[in-house]
Amino acid sequence: MSAFHYRNGVLYAEEVPLPEIAGRFGTPCFVYSRAALTAAYRAFDGALAGHPHLVCYAVKANSNLAVLDLFARLGSGFDIVSGGELKRVLAAGGNPRRVVFSGVGKSEAEIREALALGVLCFNVESESELHRLNRIAGASGARAPVSLRVNPDVDPKTHPYIATGLKENKFGVPFADALPLYREAHRLPHLDVVGIDCHIGSQLTELEPFVEAARKVLDLTDRLASEGIHLAHIDLGGGLGIRYRDEQPPPVEEYGRALTRLMHGRPELLLLEPGRALVGNAGILLTRVEYLKHGETKNFAVVDAAMNDLMRPSLYDAYHDVLPVVLDTALKPSLYDVVGPVCESGDFLARNRELRVTEGDLLAIGSAGAYGMSMSSNYNTRPRAAELMVDCDRVHVIRERETIEQLIALEKRLPA
Numbered sequence: 001m002s003a004f005h006y007r008n009g010v011l012y013a014e015e016v017p018l019p020e021i022a023g024r025f026g027t028p029c030f031v032y033s034r035a036a037l038t039a040a041y042r043a044f045d046g047a048l049a050g051h052p053h054l055v056c057y058a059v060k061a062n063s064n065l066a067v068l069d070l071f072a073r074l075g076s077g078f079d080i081v082s083g084g085e086l087k088r089v090l091a092a093g094g095n096p097r098r099v100v101f102s103g104v105g106k107s108e109a110e111i112r113e114a115l116a117l118g119v120l121c122f123n124v125e126s127e128s129e130l131h132r133l134n135r136i137a138g139a140s141g142a143r144a145p146v147s148l149r150v151n152p153d154v155d156p157k158t159h160p161y162i163a164t165g166l167k168e169n170k171f172g173v174p175f176a177d178a179l180p181l182y183r184e185a186h187r188l189p190h191l192d193v194v195g196i197d198c199h200i201g202s203q204l205t206e207l208e209p210f211v212e213a214a215r216k217v218l219d220l221t222d223r224l225a226s227e228g229i230h231l232a233h234i235d236l237g238g239g240l241g242i243r244y245r246d247e248q249p250p251p252v253e254e255y256g257r258a259l260t261r262l263m264h265g266r267p268e269l270l271l272l273e274p275g276r277a278l279v280g281n282a283g284i285l286l287t288r289v290e291y292l293k294h295g296e297t298k299n300f301a302v303v304d305a306a307m308n309d310l311m312r313p314s315l316y317d318a319y320h321d322v323l324p325v326v327l328d329t330a331l332k333p334s335l336y337d338v339v340g341p342v343c344e345s346g347d348f349l350a351r352n353r354e355l356r357v358t359e360g361d362l363l364a365i366g367s368a369g370a371y372g373m374s375m376s377s378n379y380n381t382r383p384r385a386a387e388l389m390v391d392c393d394r395v396h397v398i399r400e401r402e403t404i405e406q407l408i409a410l411e412k413r414l415p416a
């Protein structure tokens with residue numbers, strides 16, 4: 001049974017009715033299911049059982065300490081893209097030796113700190129970064145473990161904003177430059193060349209682009225080996241899509257089978273950096289209808305969550321399910337845009353949905369576990385929503401709702 005399911009017309013998270021959560025903790029709030037997170041991690045890890053591997057959860061998808069803590073307990077490593085994410089991993093009890101550091105703009109301070117903590121690998125994204133890393137490692141008497149993130153120029157067939165492995169994207173080093181750059185990295189005195197990395201995009205719903213990119217990466221790895229540059233690991237990134245509406249991403253077992261088959265008989269450890277696939281469908285955003293508004297051409301359900309809580313619809317025109325928390329068949333269905341209180345016409349969570357709702361009703365916005373809270377903002381001076389983790393019949397507050405006082409605490413008036 002799904003972690004979010006109806007019982008007698010009421011939506012539950014595991015054993016807890018969502019109206020109870022709204023009553024106790026208020027709305028809007030993100031509600032995650034521990035069972036769903038655990039199941040997603042185990043399925044992913046299990047799908048890779050055919051080859052020695054390390055799952056490095058992409059922290060950016062949902063960086064709450066409780067989520068990181070849970071994955072660390074399950075044996076996960078982490079993919080980070082900032083010093084802030086590294087601090088989160090440490091605060092959650094994660095092991096820095098299981099951390100890969102990705103991102104095109106690593107600062108000197110971030111590199112120094114990651115080096116001192118002994119991260120597993122820097123996924124280097126440019127020649128300049130390679131030299132910066134070598135210099136910093138030399139100055140601190142250390143050796144920096146590196147992979148090059150190569151850009152294989154494979155079309156991931158996803159939304160253009162979240163494609164990363166095409167020539168025109170800022171990510172990784174051009175495939176044609178990779179070999180000379182590896183030779184250079186190998187020569188640099190303070191670097192240890194340990195791996196190769198590629199990540200071609202997010203919310204991929206087809207297997208072929210993964211396989212095509214992996215083949216290119218494996219060919220390059222073999223070429224490097226023929227020159228005496230032997231890699232310890234191959235990192236094939238994240239990107240496996242989830243079902244928001246009617247997408248049919250490859251089941252994780254199929255994805256795992258395809259990749260482990262490619263790795264068959266190879267000596268390298270397989271690394272992956274999944275984000276969305278581990279957390280996306282393990283969370284919902286719970287919100288309450290403040291007003292129903294009937295315009296000339298549209299009906300609006302104005303809710304207390306907004307684009308600052310979940311910006312995917314505004315940013316990518318992304319589809320998220322809208323589920324009434326209490327089914328009321330006595331109400332007449334109407335078409336609604338579900339919109340927030342933010343002063344932007346782009347502030348919508350869903351458009352043209354047939355809903356049976358009345359003012360005061362609760363709605364659950366589906367698939368909000370990934371890139372929801374982690375991309376939220378305080379626009380319109382809106383405190384960030386609370387985050388809750390349901391574990392069977394218990395509810396843990398894993399992030400308190402922000403207060404206005406906290407929002408303005410760092411600001412100062414001008415001197416008199």
Ligand SMILES: Cc1ncc(COP(=O)(O)O)c(C=O)c1O
Nearest residue numbers: 058102202238239273274275276
């Ligand atoms: C370098 C890197 N690794 C992993 C991920 C995680 O991606 P996803 O959430 O699609 O699995 C991302 C985001 O797309 C990324 O940029």
Ligand SMILES: N[C@@H](CCCC[NH3+])C(=O)O
Nearest residue numbers: 162202203312370371375
């Ligand atoms: N933020 C995006 C995914 C970006 C992945 C980061 N590389 C989303 O919500 O779908």
